[in-house]
Amino acid sequence: MADRDAVIGIDLGTTNSVVATVQGDQPMVIRNRTGQNLTPSVVAISKNGKQLVGQLAKRQAITNPEGTVYATKRLIGRKYSSEQVVEALKVLSYPVICGEHDDIRVRLGGKDVSLPEISAKVLGELKLDAEEFFGHSVTKAVVTVPAYFNDGQRQATKDAGKIAGLEVLRILNEPTAAALAYGFGKNINGRIAIFDLGGGTFDISVLEVSKGVFEVIATGGDSYLGGEDFDHRVLEWLVFGFAKEHGADLRKDRMALQRLKDAAEKAKIELSETKSSTINLPFICTPLGGGAALHLQRNLTREKLEELTADLCERTLSITTQVLEEAKVKPSDLKEVILVGGMTRMPRIAEEVKRFFRREPCKAVHPEEVVALGAAVQAHALTSNQAPVLLLDVTPHSLGVAIAGGYARRLITKNTTVPTSVTEVFTTSKDNQTTVKIMVLQGESDIAHENELLGEFCLTNLRAALRGQLQVDVTFDINSEGIVSVSAKDQETGQEASITITPSGGLTEDELQDIMAEQEDLIAETTESDDTTARKSELSELVGRVEDLFPQVKQVLTDSEFGTDAVKRVEKTLSTARKALGAKRIATVSHSIEQLTRTLQMFKALQERVGAIVE
Amino acid sequence: MSRSRAEQLIESGLWLRLSGDLEWSQRLFEEAFRLDPAAAGAQPTQHEPNGAWSLAYQAELWSLLPIKVSPWPDPFASPGAVTAADSAADTWSQNPAWQAPAAAAVNPVPDVDAEPLEFEELEPPVEKPAPTPSAPPQPLETGPDVDNLLQAAEDFIELEDPEAAMELIGRAEQIAPDHPDLRLIRERGEAALHGLYEDRLGPLDAIPKVSLGAEEIVALNLDHRAGFVLSQIDGVSSFEDLFSLSGMSRLDTARILAELLEQNVITRA
Numbered sequence: 001m002a003d004r005d006a007v008i009g010i011d012l013g014t015t016n017s018v019v020a021t022v023q024g025d026q027p028m029v030i031r032n033r034t035g036q037n038l039t040p041s042v043v044a045i046s047k048n049g050k051q052l053v054g055q056l057a058k059r060q061a062i063t064n065p066e067g068t069v070y071a072t073k074r075l076i077g078r079k080y081s082s083e084q085v086v087e088a089l090k091v092l093s094y095p096v097i098c099g100e101h102d103d104i105r106v107r108l109g110g111k112d113v114s115l116p117e118i119s120a121k122v123l124g125e126l127k128l129d130a131e132e133f134f135g136h137s138v139t140k141a142v143v144t145v146p147a148y149f150n151d152g153q154r155q156a157t158k159d160a161g162k163i164a165g166l167e168v169l170r171i172l173n174e175p176t177a178a179a180l181a182y183g184f185g186k187n188i189n190g191r192i193a194i195f196d197l198g199g200g201t202f203d204i205s206v207l208e209v210s211k212g213v214f215e216v217i218a219t220g221g222d223s224y225l226g227g228e229d230f231d232h233r234v235l236e237w238l239v240f241g242f243a244k245e246h247g248a249d250l251r252k253d254r255m256a257l258q259r260l261k262d263a264a265e266k267a268k269i270e271l272s273e274t275k276s277s278t279i280n281l282p283f284i285c286t287p288l289g290g291g292a293a294l295h296l297q298r299n300l301t302r303e304k305l306e307e308l309t310a311d312l313c314e315r316t317l318s319i320t321t322q323v324l325e326e327a328k329v330k331p332s333d334l335k336e337v338i339l340v341g342g343m344t345r346m347p348r349i350a351e352e353v354k355r356f357f358r359r360e361p362c363k364a365v366h367p368e369e370v371v372a373l374g375a376a377v378q379a380h381a382l383t384s385n386q387a388p389v390l391l392l393d394v395t396p397h398s399l400g401v402a403i404a405g406g407y408a409r410r411l412i413t414k415n416t417t418v419p420t421s422v423t424e425v426f427t428t429s430k431d432n433q434t435t436v437k438i439m440v441l442q443g444e445s446d447i448a449h450e451n452e453l454l455g456e457f458c459l460t461n462l463r464a465a466l467r468g469q470l471q472v473d474v475t476f477d478i479n480s481e482g483i484v485s486v487s488a489k490d491q492e493t494g495q496e497a498s499i500t501i502t503p504s505g506g507l508t509e510d511e512l513q514d515i516m517a518e519q520e521d522l523i524a525e526t527t528e529s530d531d532t533t534a535r536k537s538e539l540s541e542l543v544g545r546v547e548d549l550f551p552q553v554k555q556v557l558t559d560s561e562f563g564t565d566a567v568k569r570v571e572k573t574l575s576t577a578r579k580a581l582g583a584k585r586i587a588t589v590s591h592s593i594e595q596l597t598r599t600l601q602m603f604k605a606l607q608e609r610v611g612a613i614v615e
Numbered sequence: 616m617s618r619s620r621a622e623q624l625i626e627s628g629l630w631l632r633l634s635g636d637l638e639w640s641q642r643l644f645e646e647a648f649r650l651d652p653a654a655a656g657a658q659p660t661q662h663e664p665n666g667a668w669s670l671a672y673q674a675e676l677w678s679l680l681p682i683k684v685s686p687w688p689d690p691f692a693s694p695g696a697v698t699a700a701d702s703a704a705d706t707w708s709q710n711p712a713w714q715a716p717a718a719a720a721v722n723p724v725p726d727v728d729a730e731p732l733e734f735e736e737l738e739p740p741v742e743k744p745a746p747t748p749s750a751p752p753q754p755l756e757t758g759p760d761v762d763n764l765l766q767a768a769e770d771f772i773e774l775e776d777p778e779a780a781m782e783l784i785g786r787a788e789q790i791a792p793d794h795p796d797l798r799l800i801r802e803r804g805e806a807a808l809h810g811l812y813e814d815r816l817g818p819l820d821a822i823p824k825v826s827l828g829a830e831e832i833v834a835l836n837l838d839h840r841a842g843f844v845l846s847q848i849d850g851v852s853s854f855e856d857l858f859s860l861s862g863m864s865r866l867d868t869a870r871i872l873a874e875l876l877e878q879n880v881i882t883r884a
């Protein structure tokens with residue numbers, strides 16, 4: 001189907017993920033094994049102990065809330081104690097616990113699982129879909145992340161790729177991927193806005209595209225605003241309507257709630273194409289006092305949906321206004337507006353965006369697929385002979401150092417294109433200070449402790465002097481891989497100290513290696529099981545042939561110089577082979593096949609020697 | 616199955632009847648008859664060629680009843696005749712001590728060739744103090760009746776009738792929830808029942824589809840759990856998938872799917 005070095009682009013979304021590739025110079029989405037373009041980013045251990053990933057996991061999410069993990073993208077790479085995680089824990093239905101390094105673990109199927117492992121299961125599913133499509137293994141991918149992801153979150157995503165058996169060629173910003181999918185950078189230059197309203201998050205980004213260079217000049221959003229909020233409004237409308245009619249609260253019944261959620265999403269999607277949608281849920285609940293099960297049937301119009309979700313729509317625009325103002329970008333400065341995410345299919349959203357930006361947004365590519373397609377374009381460019389589009393990463397957050405008084409001094413501001421290097425001069429703050437401590441901070445707050453501490457080091461043996469007399473050069477370097485190096489140099493002596501900060505996704509290298517080893521064993525066993533039946537059949541045939549010949553051979557052997565040792569060896573080989581017929585691992589089966597093949601060869605050699613055996 | 620097993624089934628049937636469960640006691644008696652028609656008191660009379668129980672035997676059963684129940688239809692009873700059950704109930708209410716009711720005399724049946732009944736050989740039931748309204752219901756003490764129920768349940772499992780077995784296990788649980796054999800027998804029963812349902816479903820990787828239209832579905836008599844399972848059948852998900860999606864136990868899901876299949880609500884694609 002395709003060449004052996006096929007690479008894929010993956011949009012690893014909060015609610016849905018998509019995998020794409022380039023075929024004949026055209027990017028295309030690879031459908032999953034159930035024929036869908038979108039795979040829900042949901043992992044579960046069902047009540048009967050089966051691991052589920054994707055659509056099936058999503059469909060049992062409400063009836064099995066403790067065993068279903070979703071929206072891990074909001075948590076990945078963050079510290080357990082961080083404000084964002086504390087907020088997230090209030091609404092999550094699955095158990096989340098603190099790991100050894102203040103990282104996040106979820107309890108799933110009785111095990112504590114890291115978030116990169118959860119994401120790896122989704123990535124692994126997409127990898128399998130791609131392998132089914134190509135007919136051979138796929139090991140290389142470009143994976144997208146939101147533009148605001150910090151180094152830790154990016155590293156955690158890379159770790160997830162590794163665990164899934166993918167070499168992540170590049171972590172690509174989602175808005176950049178969307179712009180690439182529309183062919184920006186090749187022949188279109190200028191400022192473009194990416195309006196991304198997905199299933200669980202809203203992101204608005206402004207890119208500066210110039211001669212093949214993509215620069216994120218502004219990004220912002222709300223990681224708790226997306227299609228699910230729209231679904232919830234419909235769900236509430238259905239619940240309250242039913243309660244009014246029948247006096248029953250459907251929210252108390254998980255089965256009813258699951259059906260309502262599915263139906264609400266379906267109706268919402270339908271209303272992007274039609275003016276009204278009928279929601280029909282027979283036998284939705286049994287009345288409290290018993291009796292025949294009740295049916296829910298309601299008609300939802302597009303107008304009603306817009307009324308129910310008007311404030312959500314307005315929120316996207318107020319966030320957009322704020323982000324553009326911060327970046328000092330006016331709607332009229334923009335050359336194009338790209339719609340991304342399934343929710344932008346809603347006519348009202350598209351209209352509001354058009355009204356806000358005073359231009360028709362780009363709609364040519366399916367909005368829920370555009371990010372994956374862009375990732376595929378970049379993956380293809382990185383691995384083919386064509387000149388790759390130059391993508392410039394930016395620092396998603398400001399970097400700086402702690403200074404006297406508990407304040408933070410920013411040396412590199414957010415959205416600075418990398419690689420970059422900045423040096424500033426600092427002085428001692430006390431008389432006779434012989435040591436300065438450099439605390440490297442990431443964040444936007446002027447108060448030191450409100451930022452994330454990335455690392456710290458000391459420059460010692462300074463000359464004792466009055467405060468302010470000694471000057472120290474502090475240099476921040478960020479290379480193209482996003483690795484931050486900070487050095488401090490005494491101007492007087494040239495003495496220097498430094499630190500290199502390697503992003504951590506929450507897992508230590510040892511933990512990552514252990515998980516990968518475990519994963520490889522699992523993958524090997526799964527892969528082997530597909531071939532085991534065929535190999536067992538081969539083994540069974542060999543066992544039969546050896547058993548048939550053995551009585552004659554035994555006679556010859558007993559009378560020959562081989563003696564009884566050879567007989568015993570054959571008997572042992574046969575015994576092992578019979579056990580191997582019940583083994584699960586293909587390696588065991590293969591080993592017996594080799595042994596029996598050698599035995600048969602020995603039989604033939606004996607035949608030639610004594611002419612006593614006829615096969 | 617030996618005569619002794621048939622007798623055990625009869626004994627279990629008697630206990631069920633004592634507890635007021637006519638339907639299931641009848642099933643046990645019928646099973647006993649199927650196993651050994653010559654079992655004591657179990658022969659059908661020449662008036663009842665379809666294998667029904669002798670009226671004398673019925674009379675024996677009625678006489679044991681402590682409460683009023685509707686006996687099986689008696690084609691020979693004249694209108695207004697007093698039944699053994701009525702008599703037994705009255706006797707019970709009048710005199711708490713066990714009295715052998717004159718069953719045959721109360722409800723004479725012509726041409727009945729059964730032997731006279733030996734009620735005296737039966738142990739009189741032990742009276743229990745009436746529970747106070749506030750006292751939580753206490754399980755009855757484990758006795759030979761529960762053992763017999765469980766034995767009968769095991770027989771039904773052997774006879775590949777796990778549905779009947781599970782009913783008996785349910786009854787045994789009500790009487791003696793802490794019986795040491797209950798858990799094991801329940802597991803066996805559930806496994807057998809599960810096997811039965813899965814046999815009805817056929818290959819579990821088969822994909823079911825709904826064979827009725829929306830209007831026909833609404834006209835069905837389903838509960839919300841069956842409604843939920845039905846709503847998950849999308850023409851793509853296999854039976855195995857549905858076990859994971861249902862949020863119910865595998866056994867419950869299999870039962871619902873088997874019933875939907877049996878009622879032709881769904882078919883295998």
